[in-house]
Amino acid sequence: MSELLHVKDLVVKYKTDLETVSAVNGISFSLNKGETIGLVGETGAGKTTTAMTLLRLLPERTGKIERGEIIFNGENLLEADKKRMREIRGEKIAMIFQDPMTALDPVMVVGDQIKEALVFHNRGKLTNEQIDARVEEVLELVGIPASRKNDYPHQFSGGMKQRVVIAIALVCEPDLLIADEPTTALDVTIQAQVLIMMKELRDRLGTSMIMITHDLGIVAQVCDKVAVMYAGEIVEQGTLEDIFAGDRHHPYTVGLFGAIPNINDDAERLNPIDGLMPDPTNLPTGCSFSPRCPHCTERCTLEHPAVHTVNGHSISCHLFEKEVEG
Amino acid sequence: MERIPLVETRHLKKYFDVAAGKLHAVDDVSIQIYEGQTLGVVGESGCGKSTLGRTILRLLEATDGEVLFEGQNILKYNKAEMRGMRRKMQMIFQDPYSSINPRLTVEDIIAEYMIVNKSFGGNRREIYQRTAELMDIVGLAKRLARAYPHELDGGRRQRIGIARALSLSPKFIVCDEPVSALDVSIQAQILNLLMDLQKEMGLTYMFITHNLSVVKHISTDIAVMYLGQCVERAPYQELFANPRHPYTKKLLSAIPVPDLSMRNKQIQPIRGEVTSPINPKPGCRFMSRCEFACEKCAEPLGEPTDFGNHHTCLCVRCREDL
Numbered sequence: 179m180s181e182l183l184h185v186k187d188l189v190v191k192y193k194t195d196l197e198t199v200s201a202v203n204g205i206s207f208s209l210n211k212g213e214t215i216g217l218v219g220e221t222g223a224g225k226t227t228t229a230m231t232l233l234r235l236l237p238e239r240t241g242k243i244e245r246g247e248i249i250f251n252g253e254n255l256l257e258a259d260k261k262r263m264r265e266i267r268g269e270k271i272a273m274i275f276q277d278p279m280t281a282l283d284p285v286m287v288v289g290d291q292i293k294e295a296l297v298f299h300n301r302g303k304l305t306n307e308q309i310d311a312r313v314e315e316v317l318e319l320v321g322i323p324a325s326r327k328n329d330y331p332h333q334f335s336g337g338m339k340q341r342v343v344i345a346i347a348l349v350c351e352p353d354l355l356i357a358d359e360p361t362t363a364l365d366v367t368i369q370a371q372v373l374i375m376m377k378e379l380r381d382r383l384g385t386s387m388i389m390i391t392h393d394l395g396i397v398a399q400v401c402d403k404v405a406v407m408y409a410g411e412i413v414e415q416g417t418l419e420d421i422f423a424g425d426r427h428h429p430y431t432v433g434l435f436g437a438i439p440n441i442n443d444d445a446e447r448l449n450p451i452d453g454l455m456p457d458p459t460n461l462p463t464g465c466s467f468s469p470r471c472p473h474c475t476e477r478c479t480l481e482h483p484a485v486h487t488v489n490g491h492s493i494s495c496h497l498f499e500k501e502v503e504g
Numbered sequence: 505m506e507r508i509p510l511v512e513t514r515h516l517k518k519y520f521d522v523a524a525g526k527l528h529a530v531d532d533v534s535i536q537i538y539e540g541q542t543l544g545v546v547g548e549s550g551c552g553k554s555t556l557g558r559t560i561l562r563l564l565e566a567t568d569g570e571v572l573f574e575g576q577n578i579l580k581y582n583k584a585e586m587r588g589m590r591r592k593m594q595m596i597f598q599d600p601y602s603s604i605n606p607r608l609t610v611e612d613i614i615a616e617y618m619i620v621n622k623s624f625g626g627n628r629r630e631i632y633q634r635t636a637e638l639m640d641i642v643g644l645a646k647r648l649a650r651a652y653p654h655e656l657d658g659g660r661r662q663r664i665g666i667a668r669a670l671s672l673s674p675k676f677i678v679c680d681e682p683v684s685a686l687d688v689s690i691q692a693q694i695l696n697l698l699m700d701l702q703k704e705m706g707l708t709y710m711f712i713t714h715n716l717s718v719v720k721h722i723s724t725d726i727a728v729m730y731l732g733q734c735v736e737r738a739p740y741q742e743l744f745a746n747p748r749h750p751y752t753k754k755l756l757s758a759i760p761v762p763d764l765s766m767r768n769k770q771i772q773p774i775r776g777e778v779t780s781p782i783n784p785k786p787g788c789r790f791m792s793r794c795e796f797a798c799e800k801c802a803e804p805l806g807e808p809t810d811f812g813n814h815h816t817c818l819c820v821r822c823r824e825d826l
Binding site for chain 1: 548549657659687688689690691692693695696699714715716717718720721744754755756757758759760761762763764767773774777778
């Protein structure tokens with residue numbers, strides 16, 4: 179399989195006069211064509227900042243990319259100029275935003291909102307009739323009758339609006355689809371409909387996908403690879419089997435699995451992770467998970483752990499150093 | 505073991521007047537909540553679960569029906585009687601950001617209910633002593649007593665909400681989505697706290713949530729609501745093992761499970777979306793989305809079918825093997 183996206187040692191900071199927020203601290207991952215990677219983590223782990231950086235949509239004044247490379251189809255996106263980025267956004271990389279209620283323009287009919295990207299990226303290839311036909315095709319694809327293309331967003335329910343947002347993202351058949359918590363605002367039954375639809379579309383169009391979520395259940399259903407993020411770092415990364423079935427894990431991954439109530443499990447008590455996420459303006463020296471880690475040693479508080487990789491399953495924790503060498 | 509209901513609703517109805525007609529938010533709901541146990545109420549957004557909780561506490565006036573608390577119909581109580589009653593029943597709100605006063609310190613927020621209710625004969629020193637105890641019970645550090653809510657994170661704010669609800673030593677607490685605004689690792693801390701408090705103080709909870717994994721974890725009994733009606737009710741093991749209502753079955757299968765063995769299971773999602781609760785037709789409200797719908801479903805619904813063992817279901821075909 180050929181590599182579509184490779185993110186290397188990406189560091190993103192938000193700088194204001196008062197403070198510097200270390201949002202993403204040196205993450206690396208890659209994604210092949212047709213694959214889906216899940217970015218998992220709690221609020222403030224840097225998942226959305228990563229997505230915004232890929233699209234170069236960080237706030238101009240405060241968001242700073244300190245170092246790293248984003249290689250997309252052989253091109254380093256961090257070196258692309260504004261004009262080139264505009265060509266890529268929507269056509270090559272598209273994004274499904276978290277909240278369908280605010281992602282749509284309330285005073286524009288949905289058909290026109292879907293059409294926007296097509297017209298912008300058209301460059302005279304398609305006639306108006308072809309564009310209209312494509313809009314109708316995409317609407318049908320996401321399960322909305324084409325006759326509703328002249329309706330306004332408020333005439334749709336939450337699940338339908340999210341489908342419209344997905345239709346907008348898919349209309350140019352992007353190579354990479356970034357879905358930022360696409361179902362968090364939806365009810366479980368609607369969530370199931372949307373997830374099934376996204377899976378079908380991915381299989382049919384061969385799109386690669388980055389699925390950002392905090393729901394491990396969704397990851398297990400949809401993704402091929404998983405990257406667990408904590409305080410702006412990927413603490414564990416591997417295939418779905420590595421993360422869900424393997425017996426070696428980063429202590430944070432173990433904590434995350436222990437903290438979710440499992441519907442198939444009859445445990446009396448949950449095992450929450452003690453403490454809170456570290457303040458991103460003031461990250462601890464050493465391992466950023468060390469203040470909450472049950473296996474914390476003195477070394478963890480002083481020295482930042484390296485990434486230890488075995489058969490593509492990587493964990494950044496001092497605990498796994500010996501296993502890799504031996 | 506015979507269980508005594510602490511709170512019971514009988515044919516409780518709450519309709520809202522809207523421009524298009526009557527919105528049936530809670531329609532003919534009869535549930536029992538047993539002393540020292542937890543009733544989990546689940547359903548999609550707009551199914552009336554929050555309205556049910558609020559109507560039971562009389563934060564909203566019921567349109568019809570009865571709410572029995574320790575056998576007394578509290579809907580007949582006058583204002584003064586209700587004020588006494590409110591000490592016994594409290595609420596924990598969904599959003600810890602908007603449900604506490606940003607201009608009071610943590611200890612003042614927790615003490616407020618006791619000051620208003622003149623606990624300890626209105627003796628401030630004793631009230632603040634009790635406040636310190638409550639902070640200890642819910643796991644808030646003493647140094648935070650003079651802090652303001654904006655200095656705290658969501659989990660700690662929700663702990664303030666819990667301490668405040670406990671301050672009048674209630675018997676019954678309605679928890680309205682108390683963990684849905686929190687991150688998973690914090691959510692587990694709060695759920696454990698609620699369960700510990702229940703064990704120590706013998707509290708009775710009505711736990712409203714849309715998260716079925718959470719509800720299974722904390723509840724003794726579960727009521728599934730759909731468009732204002734309680735479509736199925738059963739002890740939690742029974743509900744998860746033998747769901748009877750087609751809606752419950754769909755709801756259970758729609759949850760994404762963090763387990764690889766379930767990855768390739770074929771989910772049959774519910775087609776369509778919740779229909780309008782304004783002036784609903786008689787008959788089953790799930791009918792338009794149900795694959796087992798038949799002519800009988802359009803007829804007005806009778807009493808729910810009782811399977812014994814506290815398991816009831818509001819579906820005309822639930823006795824058949826579907």
